[in-house]
Amino acid sequence: MSHEQIWAPWRLVYLKQASADPQEDVRTLDFLPGADAKCFLCRGAVDPANPARHVIHHDEQIITVLNRYPYNNGHLLVAPRRHFARLDELAIEEQTGLVQTIARMIRLLERVLRPEGFNVGLNLGHAAGAGLPGHLHWHIVPRWSGDTNFMPAVASVKVIPQSLDELREALTEALREDA
Numbered sequence: 001m002s003h004e005q006i007w008a009p010w011r012l013v014y015l016k017q018a019s020a021d022p023q024e025d026v027r028t029l030d031f032l033p034g035a036d037a038k039c040f041l042c043r044g045a046v047d048p049a050n051p052a053r054h055v056i057h058h059d060e061q062i063i064t065v066l067n068r069y070p071y072n073n074g075h076l077l078v079a080p081r082r083h084f085a086r087l088d089e090l091a092i093e094e095q096t097g098l099v100q101t102i103a104r105m106i107r108l109l110e111r112v113l114r115p116e117g118f119n120v121g122l123n124l125g126h127a128a129g130a131g132l133p134g135h136l137h138w139h140i141v142p143r144w145s146g147d148t149n150f151m152p153a154v155a156s157v158k159v160i161p162q163s164l165d166e167l168r169e170a171l172t173e174a175l176r177e178d179a
Helices: 010-019 040-046 092-113 150-155 164-178
Strands: 055-058 062-066 076-080 117-122 138-143
Touching: 040 055, 040 062, 055 092, 055 164, 062 092, 062 164, 076 092, 092 117, 092 138, 092 164
Parallel strands: none
Antiparallel strands: 055 062, 062 076, 076 138, 117 138
């Protein structure tokens, strides 16, 4: 039995960056009150133009970033700009803005990536699976029929077909067209 080799050379740069522990100087960032300088969402909220933050959309209350460890291509995180861990700490305007942004990002992903469905969810607390339990964020994961294959089951590997930089460019371009 022969097998097919899967090449994804761009992943090496991504993996090296993901495993690196950058000693970033965040002292120059003007953080929001209550922000955590170690929180990537807080850093993105005050430095959205920096491509390394992977921010695709932001406004006065909400930030949307590409997930650096995506479950699937197009995996987004939508969060309030303010650093809060609990739903009852959000202002009503933030709650409304979050739902509106989630709906907008789903429409954007439908147009750009053409998925057949979505998983949308919020993990509240570390025990519930929140990798960043101090800053609320919703996951939007595009799904396609058959998007699970043998790689996760056999090799504990998920092949993502597009780099974060390419995806960020495609999504921000589509948002510019909307404006």
